[in-house]
Amino acid sequence: MALPTAQPRVPDPGATPRRQVSAEVARVLDIACHEAAERGHHWIGTAHLLRGLVRADGPEAGLLAAAGVTDRGSDAALTLAVWSTTGEPDPSGPPGPPVANAAVREVLIAAQVRAAGADRDVSVSDLLTALLRHGGDQAADMLTTLGADAERLLDALTGLDALTGPVPAEVTTRRPSPVRRIVPRDPGALLSTAWRAEESRSA
Secondary structure (H helix, E strand, O other), X not given: OOOOEOOOOOOOOXXXXXXXXXXXXXXXXXXXXXXXHHOOOOEEOHHHHHHHHHHOOOHHHHHHHHOOOOHHHHHHXXXXXXXXXXXXXXXXXXXXXXXXXXXXXXXXXXXXXXXXXOOOOEOHHHHHHHHHHHXXXXXXXXXXXXXXXXXXXXXXXXXXXXXXXXXXXXXHOOOOOOOOOOOOOOHHHHHHHHHHHHHHHHO
8 A cells, every 4th residue: 555645756767666565564554544534634644654553563563562652642642743743744734535744755765765775575664664763753753752762762673673574595595495584472572672782881
């Protein structure tokens, strides 16, 4: 699924080739669109995108929950963020299906670039990484409201990728079949480990 936008798409000969999105990412985008529609918002902002990541479940949602970005908390924080952030337009606008604002389009492009660099489909990890790195937006305001630190989340996400990412070619060649993706039982432990490491470096 691709989020609807207010601007026509013009092919760019020098642009990074578009990557397919995983089923998990399609679900996140679908939830983000519904979040905006249910609230009567004209624009789909980064707040709706973060809310989609929280509600889609999965390891990445576990990391967010461990940092305090829970379903209930993000619901309230979204309402505040969409009306108070100056980096994105408020959600008001003409009636009709909601469309992605410029900040969301930037995040989606960054996720595409990250996936293209690894020669794979866009994953939830790509999407969350791009969102956390974007900053200065509704999602960043939500994280601040909920007491979550984007840099620590990025560190924890790197650890999660190490556990769930594609198996290196040199490993698969030594085995009769590829190793399946491993989903950690407790994604929150990765975040706690990242925090302890950060505190040790600061001491």
